[in-house]
Amino acid sequence: MSEPILLSARGISRSFGGLAAVQDVTLELRQGVVTALAGPNGAGKTTLFNLITGHLVPDRGAVELKGESILRQKPHKVALKGIARSFQDLRLFGSMSVYDNVLAAIEPTPWLWQPGGSSGAAARRLEVERALAATGLEELAGTRAVDLSYAETKFLSMARIIATGAPIWLLDEPASGLDPASRSRFVKLVRDATAAGVTVCLIEHNLDIVTELADRIAFLDQGRKLAEGTPAEILGNAELIAIYFGERRE
Template sequence: MQGLLSVRGLEKHFGGLAAVQKVDLDLQEGVTTALVGPNGAGKTTLFNLITGNIVPDSGTVTVAGAAVTGRRPHEIARLGVARSFQDLRLFGRMTVRDNVLAAIEHGAWFWQPGGGAARRAREAAVESALERTGLSHLAKARAVDLSYAETKFLSVARILATGARIWLLDEPASGLDLNSRNRFVALVREAVAAGVTVCLIEHNLDIVTELADRIAFLDRGAKLAEGEPAAILRDPELIAIYFGERRP
């Protein structure tokens, strides 16, 4: 069944390297899918192809049935697709609140139409995102002065404020302490319960098993398997690949 976001035959080469090889993937509404595989499997490249940061050599991406292949990242984002990056890409010298406000993109322009009602709606979205991520007390702090875990949650707050219905999260919980990790898991579960579709790249298999409804396993740019987490994580060949025992 075609998903809210669907990928068909997506392919990308960098010189002689096949970074993504004819990948098919469907992200269903209200379902969390984890992309799992060893380093260099093509997971982040797949995200970059979906969001328009890289143009594919072939294949298609659709969002709610609309073709988005070749469209610019901000155009795809306006269709309700939001993503995080491994390097977070925050505005270090801006406050936490302004970082979140900036993520609303054209809604944050001072000449944006809509008057006071629209401005209040934007402010409410920002305050809600800060509250849900536990950052309200740091609203006036600069991003550069936050702890590592706080920057991770700021990245999620920026996604929350956009109201995006599809989240692509690239190693969102890497390096988090146990308390922060549990907060992150609870936040994602809350979003999914509200109908958000999540796809995450995560090397912590404990988090994968806690959050994922489905796993797509990638290696060398190709999707080797897809299914329920228990089945994928019991497959001895896939686990051997994940832990570095390469196929011939």
């Protein structure tokens, strides 16, 4: 592939006691390319995200963003460098409005008074409005997050990511539980973003979505990367599919 590598994790390993959660995994994310992490539950996919974003520190290995090491940096520092992350539990502010949830994701400090004055505030408002428009949440801007439907909370999580302007998105099961219409909206959202140059890595158990979106699939099992290739190569591999569906051959 000719696209430039934006993020690379090389030889990443992390153990918890006697459990090797991630073992010598190498992953490269290229500009404008969608990479899916596939594998059975417990394969190490979310742990790999945590190691890349500073929520966990690897026992061994290197993580570089555009050639610069981000190893051992705090999660908020990693985010400020341009890696936006979603979580399975979404981590929204339930009592805050949709608008304020998105605004909180891009305010540079936790204080009431933000740097940049009125021009900075105006720029942030434009980013919030852009993100709400992209996710179809404009009419819900004043609604509390706790009052949203399940699908709407998923899109609010995506709006928070879009508003940051981050060039790299790490999405942990972003479409899980969505109805068919919402899944189609999500697929279009990601396609539009990658067409604009955003790099996406997603963990997703819905293989239909993986097939629709992914340019590459990295297949993990028991903390190791067993294979990487196109969706046709990975999903056409009978041995990998057997592992995915729990039909492991000893």
